[in-house]
Amino acid sequence: MTQFVLQARGLTKHYGHVVAMDNCDFDLRAGEILAVIGDNGAGKSTLIKALTGAVIPDSGEIMVNGEPVHFRSPLDARKAGIETVYQELGVAPALDITQNLYLGREQRRKGLLGTVFRKLDKSAMRQGSARQMADLGIRVQSIRQKVDTLSGGQRQAVAVARVAAWATSVVIMDEPTAALGVRETNQVLQLIERVRENGLPVVLISHNMPNVWQVADRIHIHRLGRRIAVVEPDSTTMEEAVAVMTGAKQPEALA
Amino acid sequence: MTKLDDAVLLEKEDRAGPWRAALSSQIAGPLAALVLAIVIFSATTDSFLNPGNLSLIAQQSVVVGTLALGQTLVILTAGIDLSNGAIMVLASVVIGNLATDGNVLGALLAGLATCLVLGLLNGVLVSQFSLPPFIVTLGVLSVLTAAARLYTDSQSYPITSEFLTALNEGPAFGGVTITYGVMLWIGLTAILGYALTQTAWGVRVYAVGDNPRAAALTGIKVKRVLLSVYLTAAVVYAFAAWQALGRTPTADPSGYATANLDSITAVVIGGTSLFGGRGGVVGTLIGALIVTVLANGLTQAGIDSLYQQVGTGVLVVIAVAVDHFVRTRQTR
Amino acid sequence: MKVNRVAAAALAAGIFLTATACGSDDSGSSSGSSGNSDVTIGIVELNLSNPFFGTLQKATEAAATAKGWKTMKAEAKVPGDSATQVTAIENMIANKVKAIVLDPANPTALNPVVKKARDQGILVITVNATLTPIEGADATFATDNTEAGKLIGQWAKASAPANPRIAMLDFDLSDGPAGGRHNGFLEGYGIKDGDPSIAGAALTKGTIETGQSAMENLLSAHPDINVVYTINEPVARGANTALKNKGINNATVVSVDGACSGVQDVKDGIIGATAMQFPSKMGELAVDAIAKYLADGTKPTAGLNDSGTTLITDKPVDGLESQTSEWGLQNCWGEK
Numbered sequence A: 001m002t003q004f005v006l007q008a009r010g011l012t013k014h015y016g017h018v019v020a021m022d023n024c025d026f027d028l029r030a031g032e033i034l035a036v037i038g039d040n041g042a043g044k045s046t047l048i049k050a051l052t053g054a055v056i057p058d059s060g061e062i063m064v065n066g067e068p069v070h071f072r073s074p075l076d077a078r079k080a081g082i083e084t085v086y087q088e089l090g091v092a093p094a095l096d097i098t099q100n101l102y103l104g105r106e107q108r109r110k111g112l113l114g115t116v117f118r119k120l121d122k123s124a125m126r127q128g129s130a131r132q133m134a135d136l137g138i139r140v141q142s143i144r145q146k147v148d149t150l151s152g153g154q155r156q157a158v159a160v161a162r163v164a165a166w167a168t169s170v171v172i173m174d175e176p177t178a179a180l181g182v183r184e185t186n187q188v189l190q191l192i193e194r195v196r197e198n199g200l201p202v203v204l205i206s207h208n209m210p211n212v213w214q215v216a217d218r219i220h221i222h223r224l225g226r227r228i229a230v231v232e233p234d235s236t237t238m239e240e241a242v243a244v245m246t247g248a249k250q251p252e253a254l255a
Numbered sequence B: 001m002t003k004l005d006d007a008v009l010l011e012k013e014d015r016a017g018p019w020r021a022a023l024s025s026q027i028a029g030p031l032a033a034l035v036l037a038i039v040i041f042s043a044t045t046d047s048f049l050n051p052g053n054l055s056l057i058a059q060q061s062v063v064v065g066t067l068a069l070g071q072t073l074v075i076l077t078a079g080i081d082l083s084n085g086a087i088m089v090l091a092s093v094v095i096g097n098l099a100t101d102g103n104v105l106g107a108l109l110a111g112l113a114t115c116l117v118l119g120l121l122n123g124v125l126v127s128q129f130s131l132p133p134f135i136v137t138l139g140v141l142s143v144l145t146a147a148a149r150l151y152t153d154s155q156s157y158p159i160t161s162e163f164l165t166a167l168n169e170g171p172a173f174g175g176v177t178i179t180y181g182v183m184l185w186i187g188l189t190a191i192l193g194y195a196l197t198q199t200a201w202g203v204r205v206y207a208v209g210d211n212p213r214a215a216a217l218t219g220i221k222v223k224r225v226l227l228s229v230y231l232t233a234a235v236v237y238a239f240a241a242w243q244a245l246g247r248t249p250t251a252d253p254s255g256y257a258t259a260n261l262d263s264i265t266a267v268v269i270g271g272t273s274l275f276g277g278r279g280g281v282v283g284t285l286i287g288a289l290i291v292t293v294l295a296n297g298l299t300q301a302g303i304d305s306l307y308q309q310v311g312t313g314v315l316v317v318i319a320v321a322v323d324h325f326v327r328t329r330q331t332r
Numbered sequence C: 001m002k003v004n005r006v007a008a009a010a011l012a013a014g015i016f017l018t019a020t021a022c023g024s025d026d027s028g029s030s031s032g033s034s035g036n037s038d039v040t041i042g043i044v045e046l047n048l049s050n051p052f053f054g055t056l057q058k059a060t061e062a063a064a065t066a067k068g069w070k071t072m073k074a075e076a077k078v079p080g081d082s083a084t085q086v087t088a089i090e091n092m093i094a095n096k097v098k099a100i101v102l103d104p105a106n107p108t109a110l111n112p113v114v115k116k117a118r119d120q121g122i123l124v125i126t127v128n129a130t131l132t133p134i135e136g137a138d139a140t141f142a143t144d145n146t147e148a149g150k151l152i153g154q155w156a157k158a159s160a161p162a163n164p165r166i167a168m169l170d171f172d173l174s175d176g177p178a179g180g181r182h183n184g185f186l187e188g189y190g191i192k193d194g195d196p197s198i199a200g201a202a203l204t205k206g207t208i209e210t211g212q213s214a215m216e217n218l219l220s221a222h223p224d225i226n227v228v229y230t231i232n233e234p235v236a237r238g239a240n241t242a243l244k245n246k247g248i249n250n251a252t253v254v255s256v257d258g259a260c261s262g263v264q265d266v267k268d269g270i271i272g273a274t275a276m277q278f279p280s281k282m283g284e285l286a287v288d289a290i291a292k293y294l295a296d297g298t299k300p301t302a303g304l305n306d307s308g309t310t311l312i313t314d315k316p317v318d319g320l321e322s323q324t325s326e327w328g329l330q331n332c333w334g335e336k
Helices: A043-053 A073-077 A096-103 A122-135 A153-168 A182-197 A207-214 A238-246 B001-017 B017-026 B029-043 B051-076 B082-097 B102-126 B132-154 B180-198 B200-210 B212-217 B222-247 B259-270 B281-300 B306-328 C002-024 C050-065 C083-094 C111-119 C145-159 C177-187 C210-221 C234-243 C260-267 C279-296 C327-333
Strands: A002-013 A018-029 A033-038 A059-064 A068-069 A084-085 A170-174 A202-205 A218-223 A226-231 C040-045 C068-073 C099-102 C123-127 C139-141 C166-171 C200-203 C225-230 C252-255 C273-276 C305-306 C310-314
Touching: A002 B132, A018 A033, A018 A043, A018 A059, A018 A218, A018 A226, A033 A043, A033 A122, A033 A182, A033 A207, A033 A238, A043 A170, A043 A218, A073 C177, A084 A153, A096 A122, A096 A153, A096 B200, A122 A153, A153 A170, A153 A182, A153 B212, A182 A202, A182 A207, A207 A238, A218 A238, A218 B102, A226 A238, B029 B281, B029 B306, B051 B082, B051 B180, B051 B200, B051 B222, B051 B259, B051 C210, B082 B132, B102 B132, B102 B222, B102 C310, B180 B200, B180 B222, B200 B212, B200 B222, B212 B222, B222 C210, B259 B281, B259 B306, B259 C273, B281 B306, B281 C123, B281 C200, B281 C210, C002 C273, C040 C050, C040 C083, C050 C068, C068 C083, C068 C145, C083 C099, C083 C111, C099 C279, C111 C123, C123 C279, C139 C279, C145 C177, C145 C225, C145 C252, C145 C273, C145 C310, C166 C177, C166 C210, C166 C234, C200 C210, C210 C327, C234 C252, C234 C260, C260 C273, C260 C310, C260 C327, C310 C327
Parallel strands: A033 A202, A033 A218, A084 A170, A170 A202, C040 C068, C040 C099, C099 C123, C123 C139, C139 C305, C166 C200, C166 C225, C225 C252, C252 C273
Antiparallel strands: A002 A018, A002 A059, A059 A068, A218 A226, C273 C310
16 A cells, blocks of 8 residues: 555635635655646645645645644644745855754753753754765765855755755655756756655655656646646656646546 | 765864864954054054053943944844944933932843833834834934933933942053953853854854845744844843943943944954844954054054044955955855 | 834834924924014024033023024034035025024035025024134124133143143044134144144044043053143043043143033033133024114124133133133033
8 A cells, every 4th residue: 555645635725716726636655756747827836835834725634644734834834744945045155054954953962051051062963964964965075164155056955955854754845946057956856866765755846847757756737726637757758748737638638 | 875974074174173264254354454453553653562552442442342242143133233322322321310319230220121122122123023124223323312312401420339330440460450341341242152153042143144034944933033132232232331331430421422333333344244144243342442453553653533534444345345255255 | 914014114214203303393482572473583503412502502592582583493413414404494494584593514515505595684693603704694603712722722831730741632623613722722822733742632522432532542652641632521521531540630631611510520620721612692692683683684793703701710820811610600501
């Protein structure tokens, strides 16, 4: 039996007369990279916001590892182990790599130094971030490097590493390569595969079809506020998928 | 697995150079400027390089230097506080007025309360209502300047309490007095430096100033951090008020009219970026000393005081240029 | 949230405007009695953070109110802020005032707007400071600052030790009164700038703390300083703290102003002698001149009309007329 890490059934969201989600379903299996594609205005971002707690659906159900959850804020989603990488670089350039990885989750020293003097355990955090960067195969000169000394791809890698470090169930990436060049995009794609190899399922929202076909295990096609098909890159061509996505072809016509 | 070893190895190499890290940081430039100024004035005047004069320079730096510590916190969040001098002056006349009844400790606490209320006002307007700090503190500055005048009817209060002027006293080492005020200034710098570099609060202050959106995405409560910064700065301003009463034993509503800009000058020369997220209080301490050394040395060298302003202005421009270079650098 | 932000912006803008608007408020006086209630005069002062200017403004206003006139008041926000004064005078012209009592922030910057006022038949009298040329205004009532400087210079010469080492604690010398006092002091002392008996000079902002720092810096270089010229009494007070900290108790300190706190410092021996000015008298003389002009069209004497200067000291010297600090405390201005 396939194990589902994140699922949604019948999600609906109205903004006045506009229907942003129309009885939408969603399934993410353990250990897979699921790409979500859809035309602009198809409602991808509303779906993602619902899955990350930024939007509360009018109706429908979300389940994490089979258990129903009710996200009221992004913090709730985060507590459920869902972490998100955003399109814009979500890093603080003046801080170093370690500080960025631990931002908002800093570790304090044990004993009086930590409880009374609130002293940070810098060496533990440096070791932790060195291990995380190594696990993901991200190469940098030093863990103490300030992020503004890194290239755009490396910065996005830091953002991914941060999210992968704290996610316990799902990593969601919203257009993570939109701002990057070809070489750097490839680095980030490798990183996404590495995250999957390390055991975390990934939801990848992207407009870039070659990228999607390069890394995705399955592809969720979104149209008019709902999932209209799920395809596999091995059995469906990009052209077919795009035709379905834009309404030029009915999903039933797919193999 | 080999990659893990690589990373750990790099980490070990890195450990070898804490000194290099310190020197490559923003402190290096200001420190070099301070040393250079001291060397030049020592060479060109007979009177500059003696312990008494160096102690004097420290004493002359404490009031603006302490204000500048609070200013540093605000600027690190990409804000600016134009009202800090006025907050300090209002607190000092409140203390001076209430102390005439003899309840010195109560007066000092009232001064602290004054600072906290005004810090809260600035902080709430900036954090909760997302108003630009420049405008908020400009408005508060204007109101407070008038308030101090109305409160005192433009008269100044001589301070007679030994407790209130105690910061101007201190132990003498070979005839050179190190005042408690100077010790307090250095102590506050150490405490704030610790808080900024060794605690989670400090990291978050930098993050909020550097990229508030990224900070918010990681779950940091940006508004709360901003409010805490304005309140902490207010406590520092209260210490500055006490410093001011010790240094000139008079609570003067028309004094320190340019202390806000002087404190910003010290912060900028000390290497803290006006765009937030970069810098620190040790640099600010050095920056405040540089400004005082220029005034002190040029006066002793018999050079027109207007050149102090020229010198300070040139340093500000250099500091801002260096900051611009650092922020826009792209390696590789 | 949006509403909150707008409300806060309005609040902030509100306090800001209130704070600056006090620079140009109309303060009408309806207690007119002598049938002159339709006369309005403008009073344009310098920054009121200096109590001297506050005293001058209050005296002028009181004298005008006593005649049953209305007043419009305005003030510079900071020293040298002539822009605010220009705007204020333009408003006063628009409001058809009969006369303007002006304490100019700058000797030349106000010339055009003053000319505009006079062309409309408005009598413009400057007080405390003058325009350049002085004929730019109908008349001036002010302290002769050179004369004030000369008085304390002569007194210092007669009281100073045989081997004088002089410190000059100045204010920006491009400021008319500051330059006048500086030059007057040197003239009274019988020396010139660059004389070897001058140990050093330093610029202050006319406040206690800047006076103290300047004195400390000069003492560091020249511990033998024994005569101190100060631009005003707050600077003298700061200089005194610096001297005291250095263990120097016998220096001769002279100053200018005659504020009550300054006279008290003379009495307490902190200041050796000060030249007292009479801001209240400047305002009253100006109002009297306006009354005369309104009554029969007689303009006051053009040029500088000295409002008087009196040397205050408890150690009088031969050949130099002076008053005691007791007398000074009876006649001082401000800071009672």
